[in-house]
Amino acid sequence: MDSAIFTNTHLHITTWVIGIILFFVAVSLIKGGNEKGSKIVQMILRLFYLLILFSGIMLFIKFHEINDMLYGMKMLFGIIVIGLMEMVLARAKKGKSTGMFFTIFVIVFLIVLYLGFKLPIGLGFFA
Template structure:
């Protein structure tokens, strides 16, 4: 399982693709079930690769990695809630705002923590 934890490339690739798919699905005129299911697959891949990195590197800074893990789960939750609300024709603006806030916090923590790339630190 070293390919999951040797570098952050797999995790970064999965969340970039996930965010792009989410934006495409959220901005689409009508709901696309196939795209939504593909996005759910990427949720799972993001969580698996993130959990593998978390369990390997949490000893560096337990609290910050735990907060980043929680923020990542909340980001995925807001992505899913946005698409579900949109599919049902209900207002989803608050979930888009929460998605943006949680994504910013998650990215900031991810770039600030010792493992991975240091764009903002």
């Protein structure tokens, strides 16, 4: 599995960017009361969770030797981000407050972005 798709970050970045967009669309549909639309977007978002996890795991397998700890932390925080996205959506659907989970989501997402850009196969913004 030494395909070019697993030796760069294009697939992974594309999937999480689309996932974040779908997340905000789902939140806005829930807040707007469009139950059917939000359900469809959430199912598509869950497919993108799988694509994000698959591409992230493939990158981890390929590059973790560079820095096991930081790549492991990035993967752990990435999984936490996905969990927080689901928590925000579930609480929004039930009409409960999402402020705390949304704040934690933003903080953890920024940590994941920082780690992703700092690590050697990232874009080098923080190198």
